Amino acid sequence: MDVNNLKNHALNIRRNIVQMVYDAQSGHPGGSLGCADILTYLYFVEMDVNKDNVKTTNRDRFVLSKGHCSPALYAVLKEAGLLDDDLKTFRQIDSNLQGHPNMNHVDGVDMSTGSLGQGVSTAVGMALANRLDENGKRVYALVGDGESEEGIVWEALMAACHYKLDNMVIIFDQNGLQIDGNVQDVIGPLPLKEKAEAFGANVIECDGHDFEELDKAFKAAREYKGKPTVIVAHTVKGKGVSYMENNYAWHGSAPKEEDYKVAMEDLKEVK
Amino acid sequence: MAQETRNAYGEKLAELVAKDKNVVVLDADLTKSTKTIEAKKVAPERHFNAGIAEANMMGMAAGLAASGKTVFASSFAVFAAGRAFEIIRNSICYPKLNVKVCATHAGLSVGEDGASHQSVEDVGIMRTLPNMKVFVPCDQYEAKAVVEYVAKLDGPCYVRLGRGKVEDVYDENKVFDFSKVDVLRQGKDVVLFAMGLMVQEALKAAEELNATVVNVSSLKPIDEEGIKELLKSHKKAYALEEHNIYGGLYSAIAEVKTKTDITTPVYPIGINDTFGESGKAKDVLQKYGLTAENVIKVVKG
Numbered sequence: 001m002d003v004n005n006l007k008n009h010a011l012n013i014r015r016n017i018v019q020m021v022y023d024a025q026s027g028h029p030g031g032s033l034g035c036a037d038i039l040t041y042l043y044f045v046e047m048d049v050n051k052d053n054v055k056t057t058n059r060d061r062f063v064l065s066k067g068h069c070s071p072a073l074y075a076v077l078k079e080a081g082l083l084d085d086d087l088k089t090f091r092q093i094d095s096n097l098q099g100h101p102n103m104n105h106v107d108g109v110d111m112s113t114g115s116l117g118q119g120v121s122t123a124v125g126m127a128l129a130n131r132l133d134e135n136g137k138r139v140y141a142l143v144g145d146g147e148s149e150e151g152i153v154w155e156a157l158m159a160a161c162h163y164k165l166d167n168m169v170i171i172f173d174q175n176g177l178q179i180d181g182n183v184q185d186v187i188g189p190l191p192l193k194e195k196a197e198a199f200g201a202n203v204i205e206c207d208g209h210d211f212e213e214l215d216k217a218f219k220a221a222r223e224y225k226g227k228p229t230v231i232v233a234h235t236v237k238g239k240g241v242s243y244m245e246n247n248y249a250w251h252g253s254a255p256k257e258e259d260y261k262v263a264m265e266d267l268k269e270v271k
Numbered sequence: 272m273a274q275e276t277r278n279a280y281g282e283k284l285a286e287l288v289a290k291d292k293n294v295v296v297l298d299a300d301l302t303k304s305t306k307t308i309e310a311k312k313v314a315p316e317r318h319f320n321a322g323i324a325e326a327n328m329m330g331m332a333a334g335l336a337a338s339g340k341t342v343f344a345s346s347f348a349v350f351a352a353g354r355a356f357e358i359i360r361n362s363i364c365y366p367k368l369n370v371k372v373c374a375t376h377a378g379l380s381v382g383e384d385g386a387s388h389q390s391v392e393d394v395g396i397m398r399t400l401p402n403m404k405v406f407v408p409c410d411q412y413e414a415k416a417v418v419e420y421v422a423k424l425d426g427p428c429y430v431r432l433g434r435g436k437v438e439d440v441y442d443e444n445k446v447f448d449f450s451k452v453d454v455l456r457q458g459k460d461v462v463l464f465a466m467g468l469m470v471q472e473a474l475k476a477a478e479e480l481n482a483t484v485v486n487v488s489s490l491k492p493i494d495e496e497g498i499k500e501l502l503k504s505h506k507k508a509y510a511l512e513e514h515n516i517y518g519g520l521y522s523a524i525a526e527v528k529t530k531t532d533i534t535t536p537v538y539p540i541g542i543n544d545t546f547g548e549s550g551k552a553k554d555v556l557q558k559y560g561l562t563a564e565n566v567i568k569v570v571k572g
Contacts, residue, residue: 125334
């Protein structure tokens with residue numbers, strides 16, 4: 001694992017996230033920037049997806065349960081050379097790059113998501129299918145901490161634990177913020193670690209921006225047998241863009257020209 | 272003979288899972304009631320219980336289907352079409368995944384359990400979903416044929432099944448064509464379009480009314496041409512359904528008619544925008560007017 005290389009990919013992904021949301025003047029930059037390092041790790045280290053197998057299901061699959069972070073998904077697919085579409089078409093009419101991902105429009109989008117909580121549930125179905133097919137492939141689902149307020153997330157975790165789906169990893173992207181503010185002020189979904197443990201999962205906490213920690217967590221998940229692994233990844237919403245960091249106002253708003261310039265300056269080089 | 276359509280479903284599903292290793296079955300703690308237990312006996316490794324979590328069951332179904340499986344997911348109609356609606360919408364219908372939602376205990380004929388368990392709106396809900404096909408078989412033979420048919424279709428389907436025994440309309444020799452409505456009896460002036468257990472009631476009423484009886488088991492897609500011809504060749508039409516008069520068969524027939532200049536009036540005989548109640552199935556059906564006697568009364572005015 002070449003950390004510097006990963007950091008460069010993550011930087012390009014972040015620049016594309018800002019560019020897409022700016023061009024469309026619509027989209028969700030905060031959470032997308034926050035999960036960029038996790039997606040970079042998944043697509044450049046962890047998963048076996050490539051140009052030759054992307055059209056198939058005989059490979060590791062990723063479900064972006066927090067579907068509003070589609071800019072991060074499109075940007076990582078682009079960075080990995082798996083996406084032909086022009087990122088400028090994001091959220092425009094006739095585009096494959098829908099506001100929330102559509103699996104039938106884009107190879108490499110493994111599930112249509114957007115309605116929160118459902119992605120993790122569908123990932124359980126995929127993991128069951130992989131087990132039936134004995135293909136040894138793994139499934140990853142990225143779930144927001146705000147998203148964990150949806151009951152179906154816990155129904156899905158209950159099922160994943162009951163069926164001992166050690167071929168799947170549920171990643172909680174814990175940035176502490178949702179549209180209406182701090183998650184604890186809105187309704188209080190935390191702590192996620194203890195909840196997931198109580199459901200029977202193998203739970204690992206890590207810094208969602210530290211590639212060494214992510215590497216340790218995902219390697220440990222791969223080794224763990226008999227239970228699904230939940231990785232509680234602590235992240236900073238808006239990571240990399242100074243004024244967006246830890247500011248829920250940037251959950252779903254697009255930067256204007258001045259803000260855009262500052263963002264691109266912030267993302268000029270690896271820090 | 273009389274048989275429950277849910278029993279027919281269970282028997283046919285057991286055949287399908289035995290024949291095809293790609294078929295996977297999901298249930299939500301109702302395996303004995305929905306009869307998916309029959310499939311579990313044959314292929315336990317491809318039967319998954321989601322527990323009392325219908326929403327997650329539909330999500331799991333979507334994930335299995337996204338992996339190439341043909342998935343049958345069952346619960347009571349109230350929970351399958353109702354509670355899990357939005358998962359069916361966003362995770363099954365929007366991505367056009369190959370999930371067959373086979374919902375049992377539909378309608379007032381659930382009986383004693385009462386209104387909370389008597390789905391009066393499921394056909395309406397499911398019919399409005401893009402990519403969804405909707406079927407309502409009327410007896411055991413048709414139920415088996417529908418289950419076999421949807422297994423071969425690629426994409427989301429909803430099959431409405433009942434709890435109670437219903438008399439046979441067909442026999443084992445019947446060859447079904449779900450692209451057409453099925454004229455069971457040719458009469459004069461009055462045509463009774465019926466779905467589900469109201470087909471039997473229509474047949475019972477037809478003699479006295481000298482009415483034409485039509486079984487409409489494919490609600491979506493619906494045989495528009497067949498319905499138009501029948502409307503044109505009769506003076507009055509009725510839509511008979513164990514379903515709210517909004518959104519179900521009456522709506523579907525009216526939608527076909529109002530796209531044309533056909534003037535034949537269409538009247539509903541169904542559940543008049545109300546919930547049901549507890550009671551023996553036959554008592555509930557009688558109280559809510561879903562009997563041959565009431566059909567005769569309404570048609571005769």
